[in-house]
Amino acid sequence: MSGMISIIDYQAGNLRSVRRALLHLGVPCRITNKPLEILSSERVIFPGVGAAGKAMETIQSLELDEVIREVVTSGTPFLGICLGAQIILEKSEEGDTDCLNLIPGRVRRFPGSTFKIPHMGWNTLEIKQKHPILDGIDEKAQYYFVHSYYAEPARDEDVIATTEYGIQFASIIGRDNIVATQFHLEKSGRQGLSILENFSKWDGWAG
């Protein structure tokens, strides 16, 4: 069953794109920053583009950090996308920002070398562990990335997939009812939509 999904509104850039993709899939959703609406929804999406520092500032000023913690503790399926997959860790090198600390680990900048920054474009996944949101996904599929920083979870068991760009970095992370993709599901064509659709049916059990 696909129940109502709340897309957390903290003035991030890709909210409406995520909503368009869900509407296209026929999944009911709303963009909201109201704690009661977020807490009463069946699933929650935490999107985001932009800088970690400013995002955390907005989240704190709207008092959404406590709401997000409550969502996660209650077992509600929770999906982070792009910046939303980074600021769920403890700390980000981007502006030396303290983040939400829902998953132990850090966010690092790509080492400046022969590889261009940002990592922009389509890239593949190497799946490290099975996860319900990857059901039926073609292993050769590629996804759209735009980022200069990447998540580095402290524990290997929180890494669901990695991607190669000069280094191997965690491109899907997850723990219990949290799952998060560094790439933009809403801009990754059919395969991205399939993952979103899987999330819209996910009960929050990773096993």
Next chain:
Amino acid sequence: MLSKRIIICLDVREGKTTKGVRFKRNVDIGDPVAMAKEYYEQGVDELVFYDITASSDDRKILIDVVDRVAQNIFIPFSVGGGVRDLTDMYRVLDAGAEKISINTAAVLNPGLISEGARYFGNQCIVLGMDAKGVEKSEAIPSGYEIWINGGRTATGIDALAWAKEAEDRGAGEICLNSIDADGTNEGYELTLTSLISEAVSIPVIASGGAGKPEHLRDVFVKAGADAALIASMVHYGDYTVSQIKSYLSGEGIPVREFV
């Protein structure tokens, strides 16, 4: 490994695409939304809508096109042409585009690059550059000069210096069009492309001159482009996106396989 991107450019005037297009399937020719959908289904990696209208009434039509495209295709796309200030940028992004391409407006007001990057993020700002080969001089040491107003006005600005300045100001990407190669179908301007691509650390999209898949191979392998813009070679039905991709893949170039 990161794939080389293939980007299709659609010119839009008064809400319709301007170049004749031949599709094998039955597509409403001239409707940018239908064409975008067709290319999306063929597996293109990204799209660019270039607005070649002038009046403000037409801008509203373009915003409507962007909105309808965004409801139907789920890959990144950018909009260029006629974007003059932050308000224009906001309208295009709010309607669902991923990126905005600025060209003439950026030359006339370089601060627009920095402001756009600050308000919307670097990844949203694409600097469009129209460059033309000239004799090397003190003013134009790279031998490539920037032209504006759709290639009608020379600026006396050096293309290499301008690319670096745009990067410093926060552009997330450069779309580099060669005026000399544009419309020839004889291949991209490789010297210009590798000059700019080596000088900046942001992605460079090569534009102008693509006529066959070999041209894309050359601009990726010999000139280090990160993405290649194509138009007539697919619009006129000579090639499909998947033909181009399977050729490139056979040449050992990483492309996004459409699954």
